[in-house]
Amino acid sequence: MDVPLHEQIAADLRRRISSGELPVGAAVPSESQLCTQWNASRGPVRQALTALRAEGMIGGGRGKPPVVRRQALSQPFETFLSFSRWVHGLGRTPGQRTLEVARRPATAELADELDLDEGDPVVQVLRLRFIDETPTMIERTTFVEPVGRLLYDYDCDSGSIYAYLGEQGVDMSNARHLMDAVAADATDSELLGIDVGSPLLRERRRATGLDGRPVEYSDDRYRPDLVSFAIENSQRAQPAFARNWRSAS
Amino acid sequence: MDVPLHEQIAADLRRRISSGELPVGAAVPSESQLCTQWNASRGPVRQALTALRAEGMIGGGRGKPPVVRRQALSQPFETFLSFSRWVHGLGRTPGQRTLEVARRPATAELADELDLDEGDPVVQVLRLRFIDETPTMIERTTFVEPVGRLLYDYDCDSGSIYAYLGEQGVDMSNARHLMDAVAADATDSELLGIDVGSPLLRERRRATGLDGRPVEYSDDRYRPDLVSFAIENSQRAQPAFARNWRSAS
Numbered sequence: 165m166d167v168p169l170h171e172q173i174a175a176d177l178r179r180r181i182s183s184g185e186l187p188v189g190a191a192v193p194s195e196s197q198l199c200t201q202w203n204a205s206r207g208p209v210r211q212a213l214t215a216l217r218a219e220g221m222i223g224g225g226r227g228k229p230p231v232v233r234r235q236a237l238s239q240p241f242e243t244f245l246s247f248s249r250w251v252h253g254l255g256r257t258p259g260q261r262t263l264e265v266a267r268r269p270a271t272a273e274l275a276d277e278l279d280l281d282e283g284d285p286v287v288q289v290l291r292l293r294f295i296d297e298t299p300t301m302i303e304r305t306t307f308v309e310p311v312g313r314l315l316y317d318y319d320c321d322s323g324s325i326y327a328y329l330g331e332q333g334v335d336m337s338n339a340r341h342l343m344d345a346v347a348a349d350a351t352d353s354e355l356l357g358i359d360v361g362s363p364l365l366r367e368r369r370r371a372t373g374l375d376g377r378p379v380e381y382s383d384d385r386y387r388p389d390l391v392s393f394a395i396e397n398s399q400r401a402q403p404a405f406a407r408n409w410r411s412a413s
Numbered sequence: 414m415d416v417p418l419h420e421q422i423a424a425d426l427r428r429r430i431s432s433g434e435l436p437v438g439a440a441v442p443s444e445s446q447l448c449t450q451w452n453a454s455r456g457p458v459r460q461a462l463t464a465l466r467a468e469g470m471i472g473g474g475r476g477k478p479p480v481v482r483r484q485a486l487s488q489p490f491e492t493f494l495s496f497s498r499w500v501h502g503l504g505r506t507p508g509q510r511t512l513e514v515a516r517r518p519a520t521a522e523l524a525d526e527l528d529l530d531e532g533d534p535v536v537q538v539l540r541l542r543f544i545d546e547t548p549t550m551i552e553r554t555t556f557v558e559p560v561g562r563l564l565y566d567y568d569c570d571s572g573s574i575y576a577y578l579g580e581q582g583v584d585m586s587n588a589r590h591l592m593d594a595v596a597a598d599a600t601d602s603e604l605l606g607i608d609v610g611s612p613l614l615r616e617r618r619r620a621t622g623l624d625g626r627p628v629e630y631s632d633d634r635y636r637p638d639l640v641s642f643a644i645e646n647s648q649r650a651q652p653a654f655a656r657n658w659r660s661a662s
Contacts, residue, residue, distance in 0.1 A: 218625035220589045223528055241646055279472060337647055340469045342657070344641040345594035345612040363594040363612035376467030392593040395644065397490055398586055408591070 170211035173202055177216055181232050192222050192230040220396060234394070234406070244407060245339055245371065247293050247301065247384075248324035254409055259294030262320040263355075267312070274306050277370055277381040287312020289320055292355045295409060299356050300390050305382040335373035336380070342368040343393055352385055363388055419460035422451055426465055430481050437659075441471050441479040469645060483643065483657065493656060494588055494620065496542050496550065496633075497573035503658055508543030511569040512604075516561070523555050526619055526630040536561020538569055541604045544658060548605050549639050554631040584622035585629070591617040592642055601634055612637060 167175075177193075180186045193201070198209045213230065216222045224230040243250045251258035269283040278286065286306045293301040305325075307315070314332050315325065326336070346366045353360040364385040371380045389410075396404045416424075426442075429435045442450070447458045462479065465471045473479040492499045500507035518532040527535065535555045542550040554574075556564070563581050564574065575585070595615045602609040613634040620629045638659075645653045 214625055218587055218621060218623065220587070220619065220621070223525070223627075244646060276472065338467060338469070339646055341644040341646075342641050343592050343614070343644070345614040345637040347612045361610060363596045365592070365594040370469065372467060372469070374467070376463055378472075388594040392591050393642075393644070395590040395592070395642070397493060397588055397590075 168208070169202065169204055170208035170215070173198060173204065173208060173212035174215045177212060178221065181221055181234075186232050188232050188234060190232045192216075192224075192232060194229060234408070241339075242326070244341075245336065245369075246324050246326040247303070248327065250407055251295050251409075254295075256296050256409075257294075258323075259297060260321055260323075261292045261294075262289065263292065264288070264290040265315055265320060267309070270306075274381060278306065278308055278378040280308065285309045287315060289315065289325070290351075291320060295390070298390070299387075300409075301384055301386045302352055302355055303382055303384045305380055305384075307380045308378060311379055334379060335375075336371040337374045338376075339369055339371045341393075344368075345388075346385065348385075356385075356387055358387070365391060365393070367393070417457070418451065418453055419457035419464070422447060422453065422457060422461035423464045426461060427470065430470055430483075435481050437481050437483060439481050441465075441473075441481060443478060483655070490588075491575070493590075494585060494618075495573050495575040496552070497576065499656055500544050500658075503544075505545050505658075506543075507573075508546060509570055509572075510541045510543075511538065512541065513537070513539040514564055514569060516558070519555075523630060527555065527557055527627040529557065534558045536564060538564065538574070540569060544639070547639070548636075549658075550633055550635045551601055551604055552631055552633045554629055554633075556629045557627060560628055583628060584624075585620040586623045587625075588618055588620045590642075593617075594637075595634065597634075605634075605636055607636070614640060614642070616642070 195209050222230045223233045248258040266288045270280050270286045272282045275282040289305045291303050348362045365388040367384045369382045372378050392408045394406045444458050471479045472482045497507040515537050519529050519535045521531045524531040538554045540552050597611045614637040616633045618631045621627050641657050643655045
């Protein structure tokens with residue numbers, strides 16, 4: 165066996181946490197349970213738990229049994245791009261209501277983001293996104309015209325635009341996400357059922373193909389009491405990040 | 414020479430952008446300028462520019478000269494942890510005003526984050542941070558007591574707490590950053606000179622040592638018109654992220 169036992173134990177625990185078998189807040193199996201399960205001594209079990217603790221996946225006070233802190237250290241690229249796929253991965257039900265699919269001339273700002281000239285046609289989609297029927301996010305997405313025109317034949321209320329565009333052969337291999345905060349405007353307020361001026365977590369996303377050509381630019385606004393973004397970094401390992409959800413209280 | 418010419422050209426441009434020699438918004442040297450500088454043909458120059466475009470470091474419309482979009486694709490771990498070091502890297506002047514250094518019993522929430530028991534002593538620092546004398550961020554940082562007590566002998570107005578703690582041998586090898594948005598409270602409002610309720614970009618950070626033991630937990634609130642966080646990901650490469658700054662308008 166090439167993989168040391170402590171790494172096998174750690175990998176199995178990561179899998180159980182990522183799958184939701186061990187949800188956030190759940191007690192991590194005790195050392196003696198893990199020793200029995202793996203027919204292992206305390207050494208590798210403690211090594212595995214130390215690794216997960218260092219990754220921030222589990223935590224807990226001194227002398228208290230450790231609990232799960234986070235769903236996943238890192239989420240696959242597609243999950244981070246697609247709201248629908250992310251919510252499915254949480255074991256929840258994604259939903260969407262399309263307010264608008266419009267062909268418009270690009271503004272100067274959008275032209276700059278999409279490497280177009282001002283006035284070039286773009287296709288814009290405004291959708292309200294749900295998790296388990298709770299309005300959670302508003303997406304204002306602009307596609308370059310050759311991609312956006314594919315949406316004229318698609319029911320944007322039916323599910324994931326990204327899955328559909330992927331099936332159509334659209335290449336969105338790279339994405340840049342800019343996180344900041346904005347005050348809810350009248351549209352945000354009405355659709356999310358919050359006060360005008362309430363703080364929203366904004367993700368501005370620019371997706372490009374392998375060749376670096378922009379495909380879409382989006383302004384997504386999340387209710388910050390429901391969604392946050394996590395970044396993990398260390399002096400040793402590659403950074404990882406995840407979109408986190410907590411259910412409405 | 415092991416490194417292909419187009420990679421050398423790309424690396425040099427990245428260095429010039431990261432150092433601020435080519436700031437955000439600046440025109441990228443033209444193809445013919447780069448050909449002359451490198452005594453190269455158009456091929457490798459175009460390859461280098463395509464790579465930077467794919468990384469999102471440069472952009473611009475068709476037929477328009479490309480401009481610099483971002484300062485850096487990824488920032489070193491220390492830069493992401495330390496506000497002072499990050500601001501120095503921007504070629505700007507970091508500043509701080511310490512409002513409070515206090516020893517307190519840990520609340521239940523802090524005890525959970527720091528793997529302590531409720532009521533265990535912690536050391537809390539409240540500082541207003543500046544970039545070029547503009548109030549930009551408020552940090553509310555809580556240290557475990559053995560680390561925090563080192564600050565009793567340190568002037569928190571004098572510079573980077575992280576640099577100081579590092580010199581004292583404190584190990585902060587890992588960090589998790591949770592990004593969301595909050596409304597400015599009375600303290601935020603007064604210190605940052607903004608309205609109560611204004612949206613702020615919040616970073617909650619938990620730093621741990623190599624052994625996974627928590628060292629600090631911080632609630633940092635940024636003016637979102639000045640600072641954003643960027644995440645880059647792709648199907649091919651490791652994710653990268655950066656803290657971005659734009660000067661007050």
